[in-house]
Amino acid sequence: MRLLHTSDWHLGQHFMGQSRQAEHQALIDWLLQQVQIHQVDAVLIAGDVFDTGAPASYARELYNQLIARLHQAGVALLILGGNHDSVSVLDESRDLLRHLGTQVIASTGAPQQHAVTLALRGSGQPGCIVCALPFIRARDVQQSQAGQSAQDKQQALQTAIQNTYQQVYAAAQVLQQELQATLGRKLPIIATGHLTTVGASSNESVREIYVGSLEAFPTNAFPPADYIALGHIHQPQKVGGFDHIRYSGSPIALGFDEARQTKQVLLVDLNENGLQAIESLPVPVFQTLAAVRCSLKDLPETLKTIATSANPERASWLDVTIIEDDYLADLPARVQALADGLPVQVLRIKRQRGTAAAQLQSEAMESLDELTPQDVFARRLALETLEPPLQQALTERYQSVVESLSHTENISGGAA
Known part of the structure; x- marks a missing residue:
């Protein structure tokens, strides 16, 4: 099984008034060439396929083009939701895209829903099992309790996320046994995630996603998967010195602080004995x-x-x-x-x-x-000389207000 691991495309990003449409089009063209050259079986995007929850029409067009062209090439595609992605936007075409060989996992549900298979190119037989977990929102895995300190909340969230991974991994092991009885071979298991891990190097264009709750997820809390494909951090890197836990990084520079980075996608080879090799494919610079x-x-x-x-x-x-x-x-x-x-x-x-x-x-x-409202708030906040904890608290409070207003509008729209 040969998997291409990428993440953080941020389709639709406006960079200081400049559109990234031409770059993303060039990226898709390049990616399809690599898929053919290296005979890739499946592509995995580990979150933040879009830059905002309401992507522009051209960003959706690029998204659909990627899906259609990979389907024509006979290559499976797995898309995980990130903190920038809207669950409803990704879910709106989920059932349709399944007929085009694309699986979309936008939010957290029952463990069995996250244990999925990716098919081998050509034969269509399962090539690996994926613990397909997107960005995990705190409200999806835990309930807040009165009287909890900040440290208690952080520990509770870490435990809840760890339990979620363990439950999905257990479901994947059950599926692995069932398929081994049918296929006569053991399928490797990989896991995904869109989060910050302990030891990961971040940069200014990454929006912190567990502000005030969980700063970083420890590597020893991941299940013993053969490979762990991560997204959210834009700088490509191994995590904690482990070769099998990787951030692919964003394929294009999303901020000036990323300009000197060599962007990449990862080719991951697995078989019934687990992880065999990882190769980095440098992405050309489409915009200096x-x-x-x-x-x-x-x-x-x-x-x-x-x-x-x-x-x-x-x-x-x-x-x-x-x-x-x-x-x-x-x-x-x-x-x-x-x-x-x-x-x-x-x-x-x-x-x-x-x-x-x-x-x-x-x-x-x-x-x-x-x-977006988040962009306007972030730029206004940047003009103030506030301590980081206060900035984080204000950002978290603002996001909460925006989400509550959006929820109210949805209810009103449904009633109308």
């Missing part, structure tokens, strides 16, 4: 991002260097931080003048000692209908 930090004097040479080494088909997107000369009132105009005529696009200009919000090009300004 660069974070520049220099004086105004040194900026022209820096811009020329970037322009020379970048993709000639697309202007490089820049995040410019000016040092030494950051007191100048007309700094944005000076930076833009230096960039004019070069294949670069300055998306953000920052002063080293300044605390002002990012300066965007006028043509790159976003309208409110391009932003």
Whole structure:
């Protein structure tokens, strides 16, 4: 069984006013080529297939295109919901997509529902069993109790998630025995997850998902699966020194802090003896991002260097931080003048000692209908100088209010 493990595509992301549609289209084209070249049996996306709960129409079109093209190639697809994904959006076409060889697991349910098989290419016979767990919301696995301290809540959530994994793994073992009696061979078991684990290296474009409840899930709480395919952390990495517990990372850079990362997808080979090999496939850079930090004097040479080494088909997107000369009132105009005529696009200009919000090009300004309520709140919060715990508490409270309003609207809509 050869599995391609990827995650955190964030289809529909607007990056400082710029669409990622062309990059994601190029990514799909590239992925289909790799599937054919390496004879992949199944593709697994471990959460955050969309960037928001209400993805744009072109993002849904890309999603459907990926599913249709993999079906035409005879390749199974398993999609897990992430913290950015809407359960209702993923579920709306779940039954239809099953007929196209795609399984969608958007939320947490009965253990047996999460023990699924992925088919071998060509024969259609089961090739592996997956403990297919998406992003686990606290309300799906536990009930809050009065009088609990923050530490009690964190421990209770960790225990609840661990129990969920153990129950699904037990269901997978039962299925493994049943299929072994039928097929005459033992199928490997893999597990999935969309969460932060102990020891994982994060970055600024990752939204913390267990704020105030669970900071990181310990690796020893995972079941003894042959391979554990994780999503949520955008930087590819092994976890806790274990070769079989992996974050594939996002396939494109989702923030300037990811620009220097080598993005990848993982080819995972398994058989009845378990995990056999893991190979990293580097993803080409479809859009150059660069974070520049220099004086105004040194900026022209820096811009020329970037322009020379970048993709000639697309202007490089820049995040410019000016040092030494950051007191100048007309700094944005000076930076833009230096960039004019070069294949670069300055998306953000920052002063080293300044605390002002990012300066965007006028043509790159976003309208409110391009932003989610969470995006607006996050950008407004970024203007404040608050301690991280207070920022986290405010974010959690705001999310709770938004969810309650959404729930009220759904009830009102149903009554109407």
